[in-house]
Amino acid sequence: MTSGAVRRVQSGSPWEESFGFARAVAAGDRVLVAGTTSFRGSVLHGEGDPYEQAKAAFTGALEAIAEFGLGPESVIRTRMYLSHARDVDEVGRAHKELFDRLRPASTLVVVEGFVDPRILVEVELEAFRG
Numbered sequence: 001m002t003s004g005a006v007r008r009v010q011s012g013s014p015w016e017e018s019f020g021f022a023r024a025v026a027a028g029d030r031v032l033v034a035g036t037t038s039f040r041g042s043v044l045h046g047e048g049d050p051y052e053q054a055k056a057a058f059t060g061a062l063e064a065i066a067e068f069g070l071g072p073e074s075v076i077r078t079r080m081y082l083s084h085a086r087d088v089d090e091v092g093r094a095h096k097e098l099f100d101r102l103r104p105a106s107t108l109v110v111v112e113g114f115v116d117p118r119i120l121v122e123v124e125l126e127a128f129r130g
Contacts, residue, residue, distance in 0.1 A: 009067040011060065013039065024064035026129070031068050033125040035081070036061040037114070044118050050087035053121040054080070054094035061125045062098075070127050073102060077126035080108040084120065091121055 008022035024033045038045040038056035046052025062072060078099065080091055088108065095106065104126075114122060 007068070009064055011036075011064060012041065024067065026068050029128055029130040031065050031070060031074075031125075031127040031129060033061045033064045033127070035122045035124055036064070037116075037119050037122050039116075039119075044116070047118055048120075049090075050082070050084075050120045051090040051094050053119070054091040054123065055097075057121055057123045058094065058098055058125075061123055065125060065127045068127075068129060070129055072098060074127040074129060075099065075102060075104045075125050076128045077105045078107070079124040080106070081111050081114075081122040082108065082120065083111060083113050085110045087120055 005027065007026045009024045011023035013023065021034055023036070024031055036057050038053040038060070040056075040060070044053075045056040062075075065071070065074065078095065080095065082088065082091055091108070099106075
């Protein structure tokens, strides 16, 4: 983390180091969480299962905002990227389990693919800490 008006946290993802980005950045009242998958280190959790990958990815993103003392109730926006339209219902089910009572603004898009073809889901969060 750095001091000052902008703070950053790292999760240990190998891509953070090789690409030069932070898992989450807090600036003012906002905390932005970068694209998060179900990878923990070199292990992909929920391989072949979009529901499990979504849960693991959201858990990783929520762990990042926890570094700033925030919980799920602070999430105001979610983004979900899927490699297959067939997975919409399963990823939506995982999202609903976490955010149903909170109702953040949300976007879901289908993309051509990810850096590792086993990744089915990538998520982003935006939280408010006002």
